[in-house]
Structure formats: structure tokens, C-alpha cells
Amino acid sequence: MKFNCLLILFVFFTTLLSGQHESNWHLKDVQQDGVCGTSVYKAHNDLLKNKKPQKKIIVAVLDSGVDIEHEDFEGRIWVNEKEIADNGIDDDRNGYIDDVNGWNFLGNANGEMVIDDNLEFVRMIAAFEKKSTLTAEEKTLYKKLKKEHEEAYTGSKQELEAIGQINDIYPKVITALSYHLNKQEFTQEEVEAIESKDEGIAMAKRIWLDLNEGGLTPEMLEEANKYHSERVKYHLNKDLNTREIIGDDYSNQREIGYGNNQVGGDFADHGTHVAGIIGAIRGNNLGADGQADHVLIMPVRVVPNGDEHDKDVANGIRYAADNGANIINMSFGKGYSPYPEIVAEAIKYAGDRGVLLVHGSGNDGKNNDVEVSYPQDAKPGQPSLPYWIEVGASDEKVGRQMLASFSNYGRQTVDIFAPGVQINSTVPGSKYEKNDGTSMASPVVAGVAALVWSYYPELSNTQLKAILMSSSANYRKVKVVIPGGMKKTKFKKLCGSAGIVNAYQALALAEKTLANRK
DSSP, X not given: OOOOHHHHHHHHHHHHHTOOOOTTGGGSOHHHHSSOOOOHXXXXXXXXXXXXXXXXXXXXXXXXXXXXXXXXXXXXXXXOXXXXXXXXXXXXXXXXXXOSSOEESSBOTTSOBOOBOOOHHHHHHHHHHHSSOOOHHXXXXXXHHXXXXXXXXXXXXXXXHHHHHHHHHHHHHHHHHHHHHTSSOOOHHHHHTOOOSOHHHHHHHHHHHHHHHTTOOHHHHHHHHHHHHHIIIIITOTTOOTHHHHOOOTTOTXXXXXXXXXXXXXXXXXXXXXXXXXXXXXTSSSSOOOSOSSEEEEEEEOOOBSOOOHHHHHHHHHHHHHTTOSEEEEOOOBSOOSOXXXXXXXXXXXXXXXXXXXXXXXXXOOBTTTSOOBSXXXXXXXXXXXXXXXXXXXXXXXXTTOBOTTOOBOTTTOOEXXXXXXXXXXXXXXXXXXXXXXXXXXXXXXXXXXXXXXXOTTSOHHHHHHHHHHTSEEOTTOEEEOTTSSOEEEGGGTSSSOEEOOHHHHHHHHHHHHHTTO
């Protein structure tokens, strides 16, 4: 039976990333523990034993939402002390009613929520098709996007068909082999040893071996089916318009005040995982340890299951900056942006107010110096702004496989790498799981930044970025596999710092930097 190669690659990729990494490997030290972590444990044991933090750092998590009731967040969620809960009044006059713990830009005043959304390039196709005339430039882009959509939609439909065929035949294969072997469970060796003239058994053997060698399991098939079903129903659906639920005037990109104060929920898996990487309580014998102890998480919901909207991202950044966030973490991205100037203005607004912005570089295994990835602080090939940190994902071992195979990179546009493979953290319902992505690497850096800033709040946002870059664990000359391919190059050619973020070295450099100024 022939299966679509994309499905096999998807399953193989999932299997590859599910290797055995210790739960908190990313907090460990390369010299003491043999893994390329952030040396957070070493920093606390060696540098911070007799030091007191000077300030609680507020980290805004612009994401899918955060489960603020999670057991590992006790005392770690930001509270807007100027707002009286549930009185229906904008007490602090910031434009958002009852925003006690943050804000949700993906809902309305009646409590309705947007969970699933389409992709930005699909929304752009829909917008083009509603226009009576297109410029020559728009016609070229429309043709390109339409082709991309047709290929993606057809691909997901084919995947669903293949999964359906597998799901239909798999139980029959198991039944046939169980009958032949007279047992319910069997190994690959036992199936390989089957010799039968029965065509049905011979076919069942071939199919089972093909599936087993491809790494396919019922759980993986279910995950693949969910992924492609969502692609067809939501992500690639040109007719989906979620702004009807939100009720804002989307033509007015500078409109504020829409949304509601519901920052958590079952949809908040991604944001909760990100928040835990930053600030889950360390050393409490629960499921995960965060990077920073003296931190408050400000949930700002702007990311649906699909692509975020530029308007929501810009408003989320401004909301965080206006309400006291010191750091903004953004673990999201997309390939197209119809209103990049709105987001760029918000980025500058936050940076000018002393905020450090941290962003995941993306999971496409591509060179961000060449290909655009949004949101972006600078044009491809140009160095990032002094208050913006673009983060790639690394793995646990020094050597050719040091960088995550999925991570985006770029000598000019990606500043630093951080652990992003099998990172254990919080998920809704006081549960925990391991996830992969630059979505995980970004909050690792945001958490290390919060840790340093809590002890050295005199630093500016630009000084803090410079310290994190300069103090990163240096692997300039290590030859690594370039993500997304098989070729190798020196690490220094793939990011600005040629290093992996390191809390121990950052704290030591911060101490030295401020001591030299006295």
C-alpha cells in the first residue's frame, strides 16, 4: 500500500523529536551536566545564594492565553491593582474593562471567543477576490498565493484520504495477524518471521511492516488527522471570517478596546507552556521549573489556532507596554503580513519605553536573512533592533546536531539560540508536557532576561540585550548541520552571537558591567 510521503515525514519528524530528554535539561550546565542548557541551576547555586533580587519583572506573554489557575503559577500572575474586578468599569481608564490579569483580543464583550482561525495568506486571497480591480503587483501576488493555497488544500485532502484508508485497514491487519499468531500483541521480529501462503496474511504482514517501519501508530494517525482536518476546516478556509465574532472594525487598524478579559481556557495550551518556561515555580517538586523566580506573567491573548492578525499583535504589544511589562515574549509568526507598519510602530513604541521584546525565529528550517518572517523588527538581512531578540532553537548536545532541525536561522536576523527541543513545561489543568519549537526557545531567553533584570534592574533594555548576546555560550567554530537540510557550516554563520543563551555567564557579565561604572 502506498502512503503520501508528507504523512510519513510528519510521523518520522514527530518520532525523531520525542527522544529521551530529561525533564529540566534546558536549565542545566554543559560542563557540570553534559547538556547545552542555560546554566540556571548553576547560577542559583554559585552566584545568587547570597544575593537578593531587586525587582519583580513583568513578562507579557503574547500568545494563545494562559491558565492562570495552574498549580505552578501561584503568586506568579500579574494583577492590575488599578482595576476592580468584575465591576464592568474601566477603573484605570486604559481602554480595557476589568482587565485584572491581562487581556484577550480574540473575544467580545459577551464572552464569545475565537479559537480557530485561517492563515494570513488565505485571508489575503479572500480580500483580493472581493476587490473589483487589482493592480499589476496585486495580480502577481494573488496568483502566487492562490497556487500556494491550491497545493496546500489538495495536500491536506490527500493526507486525510490516506489516513482514512489506513484507519480503515489497520484493525483488519491486526485481526488477521492476531489470528495467525494466536496472540494480541507481537513484535516486528515475529511478524517478519511469518511464512504463509495465505494471500490475506501475506498482505497483512507487508502492510503492518510498512506502517511499523514508518513509525506509524494509532496515536500519531489521530494527531495527523486532527492537524489536516483543522487545515481544511479552518486554516485554509477562505470563507472563514472570525472578526464577525469579535465585532471590531477591522478596517480601522488603530482601534482599541475590543475583546474581553478571559485570558485562560482549554485553548491556552501553547501560551501556558510558554509561560511555564519563563516562570513556573522552581524547586517545588511539581512538574516543571521556570527560568526566573522573581517574575510576574501578564497574559495577552492574540494568537488563535491559525495565524494571528496584525491589528491584535500591535494592540497586544502596546497593551503590554502601557501596563508595565518589562519584557514581551512572542512565540508566533507567519509568512505574510498585510499591515506590517502597524506592528513595526508598536514594536518601536514598546522599545522606546524600555521594553525588551523576545521573538521565536520560526520552525521552517529556513534562512531569515533571505526569507521574510513576521512579525519582524528589521528587513531581511539587516541586524535586529537593539531592544529586540530573535531566537533560534537548539538541542542538548554539543556537535553537529546542536541546532534543532526545524529552527529558522540567520547570521543577521537571528540573534541567539536557546534550548527548544523536548522542553518540559506547564499546560492547562495543572498538567505538564514536553514540546518542541522556537516557541519554547523564545521564552527560555525571555526567562533568562527576566532573571538577570530582577537582580540588575539598573540595566536598560538595550544593555540587557547586549549582555545576553555577549555572554552566550560560545560555539562559533563548532560545525553544525544547517537546519532544514544536511549541509554543515560553522555555528557563527547562523546567528549573530554564535552562541546559546547562558544565565550564569549573563549574570556574571551584568555584575561586571555595573561594577565598572561605579
